[in-house]
Structure formats: C-alpha cells, structure tokens
Amino acid sequence: MTVPAVSDADVERIVRDEYARVVATLVRRFGDVDLAEEAIGEALLIAVRSWRRDGLPPNPGGWLVTTAGNRAIDRIRRESVRDARQKEALVLTPGSTDPLGAVDDDRLRLIFMCCHPALSVEARVALTLRLVAGLSMAEIAQAFLVPETTMAQRLTRAKRKIKGARIPFGVPFAQDLPARVSSVAAVIYLVFNQGYLATTGDAPIREELCAEAVRLARLLRRLLPDEPEVAGLLALLLLTDARRPARFDDEGTLVPLAEQDRGRWIRPLIVEGHDLVRECLRKQRPGYYQILAAINAVHTDGPATDWRQVLALYDQLLTVAPSPVVRLNRAVAVAEVEGPAAALAEVDALDLVPYHAWHATRADLLRRLDRPAEAAQAYDAAIALADNTGQQTFLSRRRAALPD
Amino acid sequence: MAQEYMLSVIHPDGFPTAPPEGVDPEAMFAAVDAFNREITEAGIWVFGGGLMPPETATVVDGQGAETVLADGPFAETKEVLGGFWVITAENLDEALRWASKASKACASPVEVRPFQPHE
Numbered sequence: 001m002t003v004p005a006v007s008d009a010d011v012e013r014i015v016r017d018e019y020a021r022v023v024a025t026l027v028r029r030f031g032d033v034d035l036a037e038e039a040i041g042e043a044l045l046i047a048v049r050s051w052r053r054d055g056l057p058p059n060p061g062g063w064l065v066t067t068a069g070n071r072a073i074d075r076i077r078r079e080s081v082r083d084a085r086q087k088e089a090l091v092l093t094p095g096s097t098d099p100l101g102a103v104d105d106d107r108l109r110l111i112f113m114c115c116h117p118a119l120s121v122e123a124r125v126a127l128t129l130r131l132v133a134g135l136s137m138a139e140i141a142q143a144f145l146v147p148e149t150t151m152a153q154r155l156t157r158a159k160r161k162i163k164g165a166r167i168p169f170g171v172p173f174a175q176d177l178p179a180r181v182s183s184v185a186a187v188i189y190l191v192f193n194q195g196y197l198a199t200t201g202d203a204p205i206r207e208e209l210c211a212e213a214v215r216l217a218r219l220l221r222r223l224l225p226d227e228p229e230v231a232g233l234l235a236l237l238l239l240t241d242a243r244r245p246a247r248f249d250d251e252g253t254l255v256p257l258a259e260q261d262r263g264r265w266i267r268p269l270i271v272e273g274h275d276l277v278r279e280c281l282r283k284q285r286p287g288y289y290q291i292l293a294a295i296n297a298v299h300t301d302g303p304a305t306d307w308r309q310v311l312a313l314y315d316q317l318l319t320v321a322p323s324p325v326v327r328l329n330r331a332v333a334v335a336e337v338e339g340p341a342a343a344l345a346e347v348d349a350l351d352l353v354p355y356h357a358w359h360a361t362r363a364d365l366l367r368r369l370d371r372p373a374e375a376a377q378a379y380d381a382a383i384a385l386a387d388n389t390g391q392q393t394f395l396s397r398r399r400a401a402l403p404d
Numbered sequence: 405m406a407q408e409y410m411l412s413v414i415h416p417d418g419f420p421t422a423p424p425e426g427v428d429p430e431a432m433f434a435a436v437d438a439f440n441r442e443i444t445e446a447g448i449w450v451f452g453g454g455l456m457p458p459e460t461a462t463v464v465d466g467q468g469a470e471t472v473l474a475d476g477p478f479a480e481t482k483e484v485l486g487g488f489w490v491i492t493a494e495n496l497d498e499a500l501r502w503a504s505k506a507s508k509a510c511a512s513p514v515e516v517r518p519f520q521p522h523e
Contacts (some may be wrong), residue, residue, distance in 0.1 A: 118496055165518045166407050168495035176497070 006051045015044060015111075018061040019134025020212075024106035026064050027113075027169050030072050033131070033159050039075065043068035045254055105131065108219055109170050115184045116167045123158035128187040132211060135194065181224060185233045185289055188216050196244075197388045204389045210241055228283045232290030235276035239296035242269035254394035257299060261304050291317045307336035324350045328358055340368040358386035360395060372402040406452060408519040409499040413512050415486030417458065427511045435509035439446040443491060443502065452489035486512060490519075 019040075026036035043064050057063040064320045113311045114127035129135045141151040162169065172180050195209025217234040224230045248258040277297040280290040299305050314330035327350055335343035344365040352358035363378035378397035416424060435452075443449040458477040465472045475481050477484070489506060494497040499516050507514040 025451075116496075118500065165516075166495040168497050170495075172497060173501070 006056055010056070011048055011051060013049075014060045016134050018064055020107050020132045022068055023131045023134075024110040026068055026072060027060050027110060028106050029069065030076070031169065033074060033162055035072055036068070037131075038060070039068040039072035040064070042071040046071075052242045082305075089153075095156065099380050100171055109203070111184055111187070111216065112171055112180060113162065113167055115180065115187055116162075117180065118167060118185060119163065120154075120159050121159060121183065121186075122378065123154055123161075124183055125187050125190055126151060126154050127158050129191065129194065132210060132216075133191045139194070147346045181220070181227055181230060182288075184220060185217075185229055187214050188220070188233060189236070189289070191216070192240070196240065197391070207244075209242070210237075210282070216239060228280045229287045229289050230370070231276045231283075232280050232287060232293045235273045235293035236289055237295055238269045239273035239293060239300050242266040242273065242300065252390050252393065253392045253397065254388075256394075257305065262303070265300065271299070273297065274311070281369075286320070288321050291320065293304065305336075311337050324352050325355070325357075328352060328355075328361060330359060335365060340365040343371065354385070356382050356387075356391070359385060360391075363395070363398070367398065367402060372404070375399075376402055384392055405520075406494055407471040407499075408490055408492055409496075410502075410515075410517050410519060411452075411491060411499075411503050411518065412515040413454075413486040413488060413506075413508050413510050415512055416440075416486050419486060419512070424452060432509070432511045432512060435511075439506055439509035442505070443489070448491045448493060448502070450490040450492060452487070452491075454487035455485060458484045466504050486510070 021037055022040055023033075026039060027033055029037060038324065047060075047064060051057070051060075055303075089116055092102075109221060110117060111128060111132055114131055115124045119127070126140055129140045130137070137151055137155070141148040148305065171177075192210055192213035195207065195211075195213060204388070214234075214237050217230070217237050221230050221234050225305075242265050243257075244261070245266065246264040251254055273299055277290070277293050286394065291313055295317070297300055297312055298309045298313065299324055309332040314326065318328055320329065328347060331343045331346040331350075334346060344362065347358065347362055347365060359378050359382035363375050363382055366372075366375035366378055376399055379395055379402075383392055383395045383399070386395060412476070423432070440452070461477045461478070462477050463474040465474075487510070491499065491502055493502065496516070496518075499518075503514045503516045
C-alpha cells in the first residue's frame with residue numbers, strides 16, 4: 001500500500017487551521033496555557049514524523065487534540081511526583097471526551113481570555129495571534145514592527161499574568177461584554193489584515209486567515225446581535241473580502257481599487273455587507289468599525305467610488321480615531337477630491353517613515369504630479385519595506401513605468 | 405479553590421487628611437462601611453483596614469548583626485498605600501468587579517494583585 005505524500009506545506013496548513021481548536025480544547029481541559037502550548041509543541045513533532053511515515057489521519061485536528069492531551073497528562077503525571085496538588089487537580093478535572101464539534105465556543109472563550117482588558121493591548125493582540133490564529137512569533141513581531149525577542153517577552157509576561165491573576169477562560173459577565181468587544185474586534189481585524197496582506201509565504205493572500213477572521217466575526221455577531229460595532233466589524237470584513245478575487249491579477253500583482261474588475265467581486269458578500277451597514281446606520285451609535293464599513297460600502301456601491309462621501313466618512317473617522325494611519329488613508333481620498341498636491345502636503349506632514357504604505361502613497365502622488373525622480377525614490381523605499389509579494393510586484397511595475 | 409486577592413487603595417500622599425477636590429471624607433467613610441458590610445455578607449471578606457499615614461511608618465532591617473531602625477516609609481512616593489482589603493474570588497473577573505465597587509467607595513484607584521497560592 002502506498003502512503004500519500006505529506007508535504008511540509010500540508011502539515012503547516014493543517015497546524016494553522018487546527019491550532020486554535022487544539023489550544024482551546026486543552027486550555028479548557030487543563031486550565032493552563034503553558035501546559036497546552038508545550039503539549040501541542042510535542043504533539044506537532046510527533047505529527048510531522050508520523051504523518052510523513054503513515055500519511056494523514058482521517059481527522060488531523062482530532063488526532064492533534066488526542067495526542068496533545070496525552071502529552072499534557074504525561075507532563076502532569078511527571079510533575080505530580082514532585083507536586084501532589086497538581087495530581088489532585090488532574091483528578092478534579094478529568095480528561096474531557098468532548099467531540100471537536102463542541103469546540104467553537106471554546107475558541108470564543110479563548111479569544112475573550114486573550115483579549116482580557118487586564119492585559120495590555122499589545123499583549124492581547126500578540127496572544128490572540130499566537131494562540132487563536134496560530135501565527136509564528138516571527139510573523140507577529142513583523143506585523144507589529146518589533147524585534148522577535150520583544151514579542152517573546154511580551155507573550156511570556158502575558159501568560160504569567162493569565163495564570164497568576166487567574167484571568168478566566170470564559171465568556172465575560174453580561175454587563176462587561178460590550179466593553180470587551182472593541183478589543184476583540186481590533187484583534188479580529190488585525191488577524192484579517194494579517195491574512196489579507198500576508199507577511200510571509202509566496203501567496204499574497206492567506207485566505208485561511210481571512211476566513212478565520214470572518215468566522216470569528218460571525219461568531220461574535222451571533223453572540224452579540226445588538227452590538228453595532230460587531231455588525232460593523234463583520235460588514236467591514238465582508239466588504240473587504242468580497243473584493244479579494246479582483247485584488248490581484250493572474251500573476252499575483254496588486255490591482256488598485258479603481259482598476260479592479262468589479263464583475264469579479266463576490267456579490268453575496270457585498271449584499272450582506274451593505275445590509276449590515278444599513279442596520280448600523282439605523283442604530284445611530286457610530287463607532288470605528290461601523291465607519292470603516294461605511295467607507296467600504298461606498299467603495300462597493302455603483303460603478304465607481306463616490307470619493308466625496310469617502311472623504312466625509314474619513315473626517316468622521318478622525319473624530320473617533322485620530323491616528324496617523326487614518327490620516328494617510330484620508331489623504332488618498334483628498335487626492336481624488338482636491339488633487340494630488342493637496343494630498344501630498346498632508347502625507348508629508350505625517351511621521352510614518354517605517355510604514356511601506358506611507359512611501360507607496362507618496363510615490364503615487366509624486367508620479368501623478370510629474371515628479372518622476374522623487375517618485376522613483378519613494379517607490380524604492382516602499383518596495384524595500386513592503387512584505388507582500390503582490391504589493392512588491394505592483395510597486396516595481398509602477399516604478400519601471402516612470403518616465404526617465 | 406478560591407483565590408485570594410489584595411485590593412490596595414492608592415492614595416495621593418496626604419489623603420484623606422487633605423482629600424482631593426470633590427471628595428467628601430464623611431461620605432467616603434460611609435461608602436467604605438457599606439462596602440465592608442457588602443463583602444462580609446457576600447462571604448468573601450478575609451481581612452482589611454485603613455492605614456495611618458506614611459509618616460507613622462518605621463522601617464526595620466534585621467538582616468545584619470544588629471537590627472537597624474529608620475523613621476518614615478521605605479520609599480518616599482507621591483502615591484501611598486492608604487489601606488487594603490484581602491478578599492477571595494473565583495477568578496480575576498470577580499475580583500475586578502469587587503475592586504470597581506471598592507474604588508468607588510474609597511474614592512481612589514485600587515490595585516488588584518493575586519496572592520501566591522497557599523501550600
């Protein structure tokens with residue numbers, strides 16, 4: 001009998017897909033994040049060996065849960081020789097035999113734990129990307145422009161606090177729920193963007209990460225149907241995701257919004273997103289995600305973007321989120337409404353030198369202002385900082401098309 | 405197994421002799437009494453009390469051959485420990501909810517810190 005070949009990429013993909021499920025199940029069973037992570041680490045080593053030799057098991061996720069669970073029990077037993085209390089804890093919380101179907105809510109519990117307001121914002125994001133999205137330390141560090149060692153320390157410290165202060169693995173009290181939502185929303189949006197503009201690998205979009213973020217947003221929406229920011233978040237993700245098929249050409253090069261083939265957009269997602277934006281408008285409790293969703297609703301409404309509406313929405317967005325990145329995105333709308341010179345003045349006033357999009361925006365504005373030498377310099381800086389292959393190709397082509 | 409948490413009341417130095425603007429000491433003491441009754445009835449009160457001001461403190465260092473005494477607090481700080489509660493709670497969420505009530509009652513921020521587990 002021949003064993004079907006299992007590539008490293010297969011293993012990596014499965015691990016990515018199943019990571020949150022496995023973590024959530026083990027944290028619920030053993031109440032210890034470090035133990036869960038260590039056990040999963042061991043299980044993954046066994047998985048790579050065993051799957052390469054014998055082929056994939058029918059249910060790799062279930063296989064990982066069982067194997068990691070057994071490794072965790074082994075660890076507890078070893079440590080119980082020294083520590084009788086942990087032995088008692090094992091007796092008190094017997095190994096669960098829950099099927100994987102019960103895991104969805106555990107993932108949400110895991111998210112609320114990772115996004116607990118007693119943790120710093122940086123720690124919440126890092127924990128969620130590591131434990132829920134299963135990103136590597138390198139990817140998380142890159143996403144937040146910090147050294148890998150800094151990110152590792154941040155995660156270690158956060159996990160110590162979860163354990164020491166007993167940050168619960170659970171859904172918050174009903175009264176606390178809305179206050180916890182915005183940090184969860186921020187994290188889900190970051191996961192989505194991590195997928196939408198993947199920082200590693202050759203594929204410019206990691207569809208599974210976008211799908212994971214959308215799935216989490218839908219779950220959050222089911223749990224909090226009356227929270228407009230949750231509806232706004234879901235709408236934002238759907239309206240962005242809907243443009244995915246047109247966002248890169250067949251060679252994987254980025255296609256700017258104005259040049260996208262609107263016929264390739266995913267119509268049902270746009271309809272659902274527009275419905276959600278209308279629902280938000282009726283509730284009249286605007287917030288960050290709802291305004292971003294409304295901007296994307298304008299982009300996906302009719303044959304072309306109404307940039308005046310977009311600019312008005314960015315002005316509203318600045319009142320709730322006055323950040324340099326929002327100002328940069330607003331400047332793109334300014335270029336369409338007032339012209340590239342006005343936009344360039346606003347862009348140049350921003351301190352975003354380490355951010356590739358700042359250079360890319362400047363490059364485009366300088367190109368449109370017939371200042372090719374400066375545009376070329378800005379393109380070079382943007383290409384050097386861009387970590388997405390589709391973006392790099394797009395920027396390189398634009399740079400090559402500049403007049404001498 | 406419940407966890408013990410210390411709720412430390414963070415006072416600006418001089419509080420409550422010179423309470424910050426908008427704080428009525430009488431109302432604050434009444435609110436703290438009410439909070440004490442509430443946590444006693446809830447069965448989560450372990451210990452607690454208000455401290456005399458830092459200038460009543462004496463630092464004792466008995467590590468050397470002779471015990472050395474020093475007048476005053478260990479460190480001069482703008483914020484001081486005004487008092488504390490020790491409570492039991494199932495997890496941090498419960499402790500934080502009590503701390504929120506405690507903070508309102510004593511008109512000060514409250515630091516929540518878990519105790520090391522008892523052996």
